Amino acid sequence: MSDQPCPVRLRTSLEGVPAYTPGKPAAPIEGVTSYKISSNENPYPPLPSVLDAVTTAAQAINRYPDMGVVMLSQALSDHLGVPVEQIATGTGSVAVLSQLVAITCEPGDEVIYAWRSFEAYPIVIALSGAQSVPVPLDADHRHDLEAMAAAITDRTRLVLVCTPNNPTGPAVREDELRAFIAKVPQDVLVVIDEAYLEFTTQDTVPDALALAAEHPNVAVLRTFSKAYGLAGLRVGYAVAHPTVATALRKAATPFGVTDLAQEAAIASLRAYDELEVRVKELVAERERVVAALREQGWEIPDAQGNFLWFPIGDDAVPFAQACQARGLMVRPFAGDGVRCTIAEPEANDRLIGSAAEWLATRPRP
Known part of the structure; x- marks a missing residue:
């Protein structure tokens, strides 16, 4: 049945609808804990x-x-x-x-x-x-x-x-x-x-x-x-x-x-008071990561969410691939930049390390 042409008339406007690209799960790498920081998820489990x-x-x-x-x-x-x-x-x-x-x-x-x-x-x-x-x-x-x-x-x-x-x-x-x-x-x-x-x-x-x-x-x-x-x-x-x-x-x-x-x-x-403690911890992590990346030489825009942005244009996809090779799934927007969620401290440290490694092999942004 899947090989048969479909005669159903669909709305022509669908041709101009872009597909939503969800954050991909972290690919397993032997001997390495992989992290998904591509979907702006809260890393804490439910209370x-x-x-x-x-x-x-x-x-x-x-x-x-x-x-x-x-x-x-x-x-x-x-x-x-x-x-x-x-x-x-x-x-x-x-x-x-x-x-x-x-x-x-x-x-x-x-x-x-x-x-x-x-x-x-x-x-x-x-x-x-x-x-x-x-x-x-x-x-x-x-x-x-x-x-x-x-x-x-x-x-x-x-x-x-x-x-x-x-x-x-x-x-x-x-x-x-x-x-x-x-x-x-x-x-x-x-x-x-x-x-x-x-x-x-x-x-x-x-x-x-x-x-x-x-x-x-x-x-x-x-x-x-x-x-x-x-x-x-x-x-x-x-x-x-x-x-x-x-x-x-x-x-x-x-x-x-x-x-x-x-x-x-x-x-x-x-339970808002308990949740607010977690939010403050994520904000503190965000500030730590942004400061570390700027120290490396990255131009990170003001980060007010639970994520940060690398405005690296055409390097977005290659940078994301380099992160993936280190067990870190980030969210590239081809031609614009890369968004990275603030997650567990270990994942954040992996991001800082991946960014430093990238700079060691690429011109400073």
Whole structure:
């Protein structure tokens, strides 16, 4: 059957949809512990209290989950200090992003975002039939918000601001984001994607929830996959004006957020103090690794997530291959650079050593 031609007529727009490239698992090397630092995963296992919540919820997996995700929505409302009607959940922030595009864009409408930024943006936009308007990052690998404002047209329906920016690392400042929002037409939705918010230490990081409270056309996108370490359970959420949040709930996959994910997220919110200790340890590791790499001569951009960025252009793939040969799986973006997750200290040390070895055989960047 696989050898037969398929007569099914598929959407022509699929031809322009780029494929998402996930981080590959670490290849085994005899006598060497391999590490995967290509997917921005949290290296810590779930907290015991979170595992207990998942184990209890698993005893009822013969039942459908709560379609309204009521308990988690209320827990988020309490945790964030926002009305529950402003909360909308989904199966990871990528799913909520897809819902945001679905509720704002007709075919041919435009979505503006910085580039390079989160790899899923152009995929989700293309699948919806909307048009991507990528705006190049500035020389410091940051959002060029002035250029993004200038790119807005009467076809623009959505603007995405990823802060800290994945994969390059820098976060936008409060003052520049406020100035940007003031330039955006009120009927255009601005989404502040804060998947890595918990790892930021920059004192000028925007108060996105305050901005959403002040501006009905601002929404905040967050996830439990990174700092909370629940990547395998797929749960994210948005905070938005009640009209937008209601539309997001309409666009959500029915029963998408499982009870296991809901209970784990609620338990994680309760254990936030314990999780914050882990986040601080990862931030300290990030600062250690960035300092060591800069000492070697690398020009590493400001790193505000749980990862760092090597802006090495055409050397991205060869550098990743050299790391792989040392038992270290990193994430290359061909022609742009390499993103490396901050992981176990041993993995981080392997990265520092791999980077030094690369410099010993290549011109200094």
